[in-house]
Structures are given as C-alpha cells and as structure tokens.
Amino acid sequence: MVNGEFTDLVSVKDRGLAYGDGVFETMRISWGQIPLLQYHLERLELGCQRLNIPYASDFVRDSLKRFLNAKPAEDHASLKLVMTRGIGGQGYYPPEGGITQPTLILQSSSFSTQDPLAERGIILHRCSFAISGNTYLAGIKHLNRLEYVLAAREVPNTPETQGLLLDDTGHVVESVHHNIFVVRDGTLITPQLERVGVKGVMRRFILDDLAPKLGLCVVEENLTADSLKQAAEIFVCNSLRGIWPVREFEETSWQVPSPVTQRLQDMVQTLWIKASA
Numbered sequence: 001m002v003n004g005e006f007t008d009l010v011s012v013k014d015r016g017l018a019y020g021d022g023v024f025e026t027m028r029i030s031w032g033q034i035p036l037l038q039y040h041l042e043r044l045e046l047g048c049q050r051l052n053i054p055y056a057s058d059f060v061r062d063s064l065k066r067f068l069n070a071k072p073a074e075d076h077a078s079l080k081l082v083m084t085r086g087i088g089g090q091g092y093y094p095p096e097g098g099i100t101q102p103t104l105i106l107q108s109s110s111f112s113t114q115d116p117l118a119e120r121g122i123i124l125h126r127c128s129f130a131i132s133g134n135t136y137l138a139g140i141k142h143l144n145r146l147e148y149v150l151a152a153r154e155v156p157n158t159p160e161t162q163g164l165l166l167d168d169t170g171h172v173v174e175s176v177h178h179n180i181f182v183v184r185d186g187t188l189i190t191p192q193l194e195r196v197g198v199k200g201v202m203r204r205f206i207l208d209d210l211a212p213k214l215g216l217c218v219v220e221e222n223l224t225a226d227s228l229k230q231a232a233e234i235f236v237c238n239s240l241r242g243i244w245p246v247r248e249f250e251e252t253s254w255q256v257p258s259p260v261t262q263r264l265q266d267m268v269q270t271l272w273i274k275a276s277a
C-alpha cells in the first residue's frame with residue numbers, strides 16, 4: 001500500500017529512494033493485531049519530528065487499519081512501514097519551507113513462528129566496521145542504513161550468527177538487527193544510545209514494563225565488547241522475534257536457557273498470545 005492505495009508503485013523521484021530521507025518501523029502482526037503498536041507510532045512520530053517530515057497520526061492509523069483488514073488471515077507476519085519526505089526539492093535541498101507530501105508505504109510478509117534460536121541461542125560475531133555517532137539521528141529508525149549494510153557483510157551468513165556492532169569510540173551499540181542486554185550481578189544492563197544506535201521498541205518494553213515487573217534493576221551504560229564476556233547472561237531482542245539468548249561470543253560461552261532471559265522470554269510470549277484474544 002502506498003499513500004492509502006493498494007499499489008506497489010513508488011515514484012523514482014521520491015526522496016526516500018534518492019537520499020534515504022525518511023524513517024521506518026518493522027512490526028510484528030499477531031492474529032491481525034500489532035503488539036506494542038503505540039510504542040512504534042511514538043517512535044515513528046519522533047523520527048518524523050527530527051527530520052521535519054509532516055506527520056498525520058490519523059492518516060497513519062487509518063492506513064494501518066485498512067491494510068490489516070485487507071490482509072488474508074494469518075497467525076503471524078511482519079509489517080514494514082516506511083515514511084519518506086515524498087517528492088520535491090532540488091538535490092539535497094527539500095522544497096522551500098520544507099513542506100512536501102510525505103509518502104507512506106506499507107508492506108507485509110509471512111514468517112514462521114517456529115524459532116529454534118529462541119531456545120538454542122545465537123553466536124555473536126564482532127564486526128570491525130564501526131558505527132559513527134550522531135546525537136541528532138540516534139535512537140530513531142531513519143532510512144540511512146548503509147553502515148549497517150557494510151557491517152552485515154562481515155557476518156557469516158548463518159541464522160544463528162549475529163553481528164555485534166561497536167561505535168567509533170569502541171563501545172557496544174547493538175547487533176545488526178537487535179538491541180542487546182547483559183545480566184551482571186543481578187542487574188540488567190544495556191548500552192547507552194544517546195549518540196548512536198536504535199532505541200528499539202522491544203528494548204523499551206523491557207526497560208519500562210518487563211524489568212520492573214520482575215523487580216530487576218536496570219542500568220544504561222557504556223559497554224565494551226570484552227566486558228560482555230564477564231556477563232552472567234546476554235540476550236538480544238527486537239519487536240519481530242522477541243528475545244534470543246546469546247550462547248557464544250568469541251572464546252566465551254554461556255549455558256542456555258538462562259534464568260533471567262527465560263523469564264523475560266516467557267513474558268514476551270504472553271504478549272504474542274494476548275494479541276489473539
């Protein structure tokens with residue numbers, strides 16, 4: 001769907017295509033519902049504000065509703081929402097006054113709920129390509145993902161291997177597709193993301209909702225790759241797949257399932273089930 005119409009045609013003049021001038025969200029559809037939809041929409045609106053792209057909340061919600069109602073019934077699917085500045089302007093310069101007609105794109109694809117990595121765990125591979133910091137763009141999901149594309153090329157092409165990203169100061173950011181948490185001395189720790197990286201929706205759900213329910217102390221701090229090896233548990237997370245435990249990073253390995261990770265996984269699974277009610 002493009003701007004409310006069921007089509008796959010987008011103008012070659014669209015600034016999202018030409019310059020990555022836009023933002024996006026990747027959401028899980030569970031039984032026709034989008035868990036954590038409000039979190040997604042809040043981050044989408046924040047991204048549009050940062051880029052000065054007009055954001056029409058009612059239009060976005062109505063488009064999502066029409067799209068979901070028109071989809072064939074599926075238990076689970078992924079939904080990608082892209083919002084670009086639209087067409088207009090000369091070169092890098094947006095139209096005078098910065099006002100264009102944004103382009104809203106919705107597309108979905110099926111995926112299997114059979115997820116052996118949720119039990120078996122993943123292997124982290126340290127990427128040498130560093131992610132540069134930019135406090136203005138940090139946290140949001142803008143369309144300029146070339147650094148992540150280049151980093152992903154270093155990662156062995158196996159589902160169980162996920163690339164670990166460091167920033168240009170040598171601190172852990174996230175994995176190529178997930179945020180990352182460690183458990184150390186009974187505390188849940190995740191990297192600070194004020195100058196680099198994406199503040200994921202599942203990350204926020206864990207910080208704001210799940211961790212307090214479990215009585216876990218949560219800290220956001222700078223982590224080095226080597227400090228990960230001192231953790232009692234490590235897991236990665238996103239809003240599509242939930243939580244995957246880390247079982248190996250370089251010469252260090254962990255037994256999975258591990259207690260804190262398992263409890264959080266169970267709570268996320270409840271979120272998927274609630275969507276069916």
